[in-house]
Amino acid sequence: MAGSSSPSLSLVHGPLESPLCYLTLGQLVDQQSDRYGSKEALIVPWSGARLSFYDLSQRTQELARGLLAIGVRKGDRIAIFSSDDERFAELFLAVARIGAILVILNKTYTILECDRAIRHTDASMLFLGDMVNRTATVTLIQHLQIHPIPGLKNIILMRTEHVEATWTLTWNDVLCAGASVAKKMLDQVQQEVRCHDTVNFQFTSGTTGAPKAVMLSHFGIINNGRICGYHLNMTPEDTVCCPPPMFHAFGLVCGLICSLAVGSAVIYPSRDFDAHTIVDALIQERCTVLHGVPTMIVVMLQQLQERGQQIETVRTGMLGGMKVPSAMVSEMKERFPRMEVTIVYGQFHAATPPFQRFTIDLALGMTETSAACFITSESDTTVQKLETVGKVLPHVWAKIVDSQGHLLPVECRGELCVSGVMVQKGYYKDKKKTDAAMVWDEEGMLWLHTGDEATIDAEGYCRITGRIKDIIIRGGENIYPTEIEERLMEHPVIEQAAVVGLKDDVYGEVVAAFLQSLPLQVRPSLNEVKGWVRQAFGRHKAPAHVFWVGPEDLIHEYPATGSGKIRKDALRKMGNMMLDT
Template sequence: MTPTPALVHGAREPPLWFKTLGSLIDEQANRYEHHTAAVFSWQNVRLSYRQLADRSKILGKAMLEMGLRNGDCIGIMAGNCYQYIEVFLAGGRIGCPVVVLNNTYTADELRNAVQKSSCKLVFLASEVGSRSLSEHINILRGSSRKNPTLPDLRRVVCLGGSEVGEAGLEMQTYNTFTSNGYSVFMNDSVLKRAESLVRPDDILNLQFTSGTTGSPKAAMLTHTNLINNARFVGDAMALTHEDVLCCPPPLFHCFGLVLGFLDSYTHGSTIVFPSDFFDVRKVVDALVEEDVTVLLGVPTMYMSELEVMEKTGQRPRRLRTGLASGSTVSQGLMDQLREKMGVEKMLIAYGMTETSPVTFITSLSDPESKATTTVGRVIPHTSAKVIDPNGKLLHRGERGELCTSGFALQKGYWKNKEKTKESMKEDENGVLWMHTGDEAILDDDGYAHITGRIKDIIIRGGENIFPREIEERLMQHPGVKEASAVAIKDERYGEVVGCFLKEAEGTQRPKNEELKKWVGQLLGRHKAPAYCFWLGDAGISNDFPKTGSGKIKKHVLCDIGNILVHNGPVKAKL
């Protein structure tokens, strides 16, 4: 029998939509009018499809009134609040790409992201959960004509509190800024003129991602990318206007914004945001109080929710399915979800930020053997293949790099043609492929099995962490000579950061808690090492395992770290 090539093509039906977000907003408002589009339980806010349309027009006019024009970037750093959705819809209306800024950023990371994306306007919460963002506000306030670290930034809008601007930089509250949309000089004809300039292949959203070097890049995602991706994922979940989705994942991530909000929005459903950041008790309360039918999250979130439900005795009445991303759902977890939540089938989605994000997804009709061990099959208008290191097409069942093509591919990286060419390459037939960096197998039925990562990434609770930035930070510490960060398996987060370290000569070995704070204060707490392993300690050799060319064999370190953590004594757990 001739081996089958590791190449698959998605369905050609239904046809793609070629429309802008602005036109979709108006269509949905006319179709669903006063049906509830979004609920923000923690803010006690409920907005209908008509209200979102009207409010996005007012905010869009306020953006035009301050001088924004087609192609100008708008940034937002906040939790899952109603203002976030309004900013996204308004920016989409007038052709201003919305840059979603990770709310775990340090102040320096925020400044760098705003600088790289050339934001002219930034919306910034005063806090996310219990974390104050006053330092972040101050670092943006410091951008003035006297201190031009952010020369493009013209205004900061605070989503809480009252801030006063300094020389050259205007600062306003959200309500004050929005009131500018009622200006007599900014009538509907001005808004319509701005909307008429927007095209489906224009950039709607900039999402920061990284390559194996950890160098931040912004994926340019278009109206066509995001609207169709959301639509097809919503189709896989069989969403209707009767569904109520609960969305704990953050809006700064494709999961919350596309697989959450836009999935729901394109299908006339209702979406609930229980809290500004993940609060398991508020999620469980929302499942019951809002009569939720679909729950989104990563496996760690589901585990926490099950723990709370076990204690409180709460159980949702209509929950029928859910969507997980970041890793597959084990059979054991699936059994618990079915028994304690009533979820019959949990869907698994796979993709990357650069592909809007989903390219593979399981189906409600998949057999259990596929639903818990694969990431499903390609979505419509998408193709995928598995290749060897030389670019040669492999056969089904052979491991290699997964590449994808089709409508979902990003337009490229913002102002970075070099990196775009590195990851997006045309084949001999002129087809453009995204090289994912993930190792995979395509089986005989066309399902994808993700077997590892070619690119060096740690995925903690669905969030990508890039080892190099952690390694560079650790080696800035006077007590560390060399560092290598790897993924350590973890029941709650899937993976956490583990670091193998070599002591600097003539210094005292730093304590693990000290190193954790050292990394966390600059890069964020989620990037701090959960485990530190010192070369020369029990079970660890005196030097890093290396290839003939001197590269550290990280897969060997992964194996050693996981054995020490899960099968042997661990001296360095933080």
């Protein structure tokens, strides 16, 4: 069964026949250890780690005992600020074993952002990498010494033996302390953990406002990971290359948890994104699955072009975070001739015909849904693959509502709401925003209001038409940035486009486009850009302002979240400032 939908209303649900997994992460790790034993589970080339499923089970048990020894208990919040490595993964699973909660700090955070996140989540411990986002973290320790946080008992240094202060420990200190805790005690603690317990706080990307601490459960992330893996037809024979970072749901759930759930091996090639290292890993490990966001893929394709290489082993993968330019698809076909791509969270528009042996799928997801909730399938038509984000995944419900929460007919634009196994438990210590986003209906079903504007057609396919908060209101007319961005990216010279509303004395807001051109091309003028948009849309949708983004421009690169999404709030601020000068 492919799910069902109402013939006239925008209400759909995915297949319900497939069984759900009611395990905790600790139970899942141990189950997979029994099943796969010495088979490789986690590879980190830059640190030299190659852990089997058995290794992962044993090491996370030892670390969990260490956590108990230093006073961590069920429900405690344990923060981590680290780049990607095996110790990040081990800590996540060890914390999960004892019912504590891992607070995952965005590795692009400044010292003050880390401070605010730790205070907001009431973290009692901070696990700290020595280098995060290519920057030494000693300054964070110094800051916390001068500005102590109530309740923060220890800082654990993950990759150094040098103790900075009396209240810092090392990774080995924690492991050694675990020798005092009997395995029987750990077993008793693990028995108290339930699959619906919160297992981690994942911060939203904050492209339109302040990040929120999303509370995710064992149940949600395990089942979402399993469903994504099955959709990609992943097996224990696969090796996944995962450049997206673990601080983001994409890298954590679609990377680590998905691979763990289906028995595949996952590779985190570098501490921080490095195209050269990633391509090396793809070749040396003969990876069959590749995840990424378009900004990552562009640089990787450049690296392959410089080497004059193709990668024949990669057969599938996920892209997410932002729109995928059609020029990128052409080059991916050339460099990854066997690859089928699933695009997570966003829309793809191609001005070129479909490619033989190169299938573009789409999926929709967000932090609050643990990762994905919509996805296309191999049997979908070309139009459905290129213009929609597919149908809802198994055990997921979706609907389109108006501003009053009323269900809309098919094909009508409104807010996308989702419900099901993957939905968050709420935002930590933010009842107001939780109540606004998580709404019970008259039938007793809890719905997440995504903030995405979308339509659902009579067959159940979803089209994302923009963000509710991104809508530009020009003289009382609603303008949807997504359709303008897609039109702009059809231009032969424009590689990337981001459209926002900027202040205007006459209309209140007007359309502004931040554009990135293809290398060595003559950029179109403002009037030419306006004319291009007006060929498809009314005059009011043509950009009143155009700002170019590039190394020689005032804006060197798009402001982005750590997961690669363009920050429209930052663009809006920069654009308004430039209009004032």
